[in-house]
Amino acid sequence: MGHDVPNKMLVISERLNGLFTAVGQAIDARDERFIQQHAVQQVECGAHALDLNVGPGRDDGPAAMEWLVRTVQEVTDLPLCIDTPGIKTMTAGIKACRNKLIINSTTAEMKKMQALFPLAREHDADVICLTMDERGIPNDAESRAEMAMLMITTAMEHDVMPERLMLDPLVMPIKAAQDQPVKVIKAMQLFQTLNDPSPRTVVGLSNVSNGAKERSLLNRTFLGMLMGVGLSAAIVDVQDADLMNVIKAGELLKAEKLYCDDFLRA
Ligand code: THG
Numbered sequence: 001m002g003h004d005v006p007n008k009m010l011v012i013s014e015r016l017n018g019l020f021t022a023v024g025q026a027i028d029a030r031d032e033r034f035i036q037q038h039a040v041q042q043v044e045c046g047a048h049a050l051d052l053n054v055g056p057g058r059d060d061g062p063a064a065m066e067w068l069v070r071t072v073q074e075v076t077d078l079p080l081c082i083d084t085p086g087i088k089t090m091t092a093g094i095k096a097c098r099n100k101l102i103i104n105s106t107t108a109e110m111k112k113m114q115a116l117f118p119l120a121r122e123h124d125a126d127v128i129c130l131t132m133d134e135r136g137i138p139n140d141a142e143s144r145a146e147m148a149m150l151m152i153t154t155a156m157e158h159d160v161m162p163e164r165l166m167l168d169p170l171v172m173p174i175k176a177a178q179d180q181p182v183k184v185i186k187a188m189q190l191f192q193t194l195n196d197p198s199p200r201t202v203v204g205l206s207n208v209s210n211g212a213k214e215r216s217l218l219n220r221t222f223l224g225m226l227m228g229v230g231l232s233a234a235i236v237d238v239q240d241a242d243l244m245n246v247i248k249a250g251e252l253l254k255a256e257k258l259y260c261d262d263f264l265r266a
Helices: 019-027 032-046 061-075 087-096 110-123 141-159 180-193 203-210 215-228 239-251
Strands: 012-017 049-053 081-084 102-108 127-131 165-168 200-204 233-236
Touching: 012 019, 012 032, 012 141, 012 200, 019 032, 019 061, 032 049, 032 061, 049 061, 061 081, 061 087, 087 102, 087 110, 102 110, 102 203, 110 127, 110 141, 127 141, 141 165, 180 200, 180 215, 200 203, 203 215, 203 233, 215 233, 215 239
Parallel strands: 012 049, 012 233, 049 081, 081 102, 102 127, 127 165, 165 200, 200 233
Antiparallel strands: none
16 A cells, blocks of 8 residues: 555646636537637646536526537547536436546435436446535535535445545635635545545635636635645646646645656656
8 A cells, every 4th residue: 555656636627618708609609619629728738627517597508518518529538527507407418428427516415416326327427526405505614524424325325436426515705705715625624534545525626716816826825725635636727827837736745746857847
């Protein structure tokens, strides 16, 4: 066991998201060229996986997601992280997906877990587990850990092993709730104790700086803090080169890769 090198962080691109105006318009227009160029750019910037989100409040969710998945997997074999709260939209994305699949996401709500864990088992998917339920996001770290444990045990009842899960403590905008980042760090530490080996973890990093000034600086600093408590994956802006350098430096400092003077380029 002494020779085990900890896994490097899984970098998931946040950019194929209908929240971004240009992407939303391209999805509306079913503009394959735009989406495919955008996807290739994410890969070139170092993404290991692509988060696909058609954006909120559309009445063609399932059709849009099916199109988005088909369009993106024509230009990349990277894992696709199907990002939607809608079970119908999720199902449409999963059925279209031929690449490695990450379901983003279930919550601790029974009806979501009972719909999504069987799909995860059937399609051999990883599952991101948001620590929230019908009452919302808990304010404290301990309740987040309790919800995480409920998702781990419910997944196992559906034959989805803990190794397939990524626990997400749900990062909130610093501008709205300044007590939350420290609670997210605490939740991450509690998550490590829930299973052996420790469960994997993931965050939507840019949430922290939503509506704030100095977004990249806040994102980078929080990412460093999270890497210090064992973050295993992150949904990030891979086009932010300074942020990608924090990941490289963090992996170096955690001895996940060997030091060399040229580590930013290696
Ligand atoms: N956990 C999981 N999945 C997630 C999130 C999470 N998926 C969505 C989100 N959070 C992560 N992705 C983004 C994508 C964009 C932004 C933040 C997080 C963002 N967008 C600009 C904004 O809202 O200000 C859009 C501005 C523009 O139009 O350019 O910040 O937490 N599992």
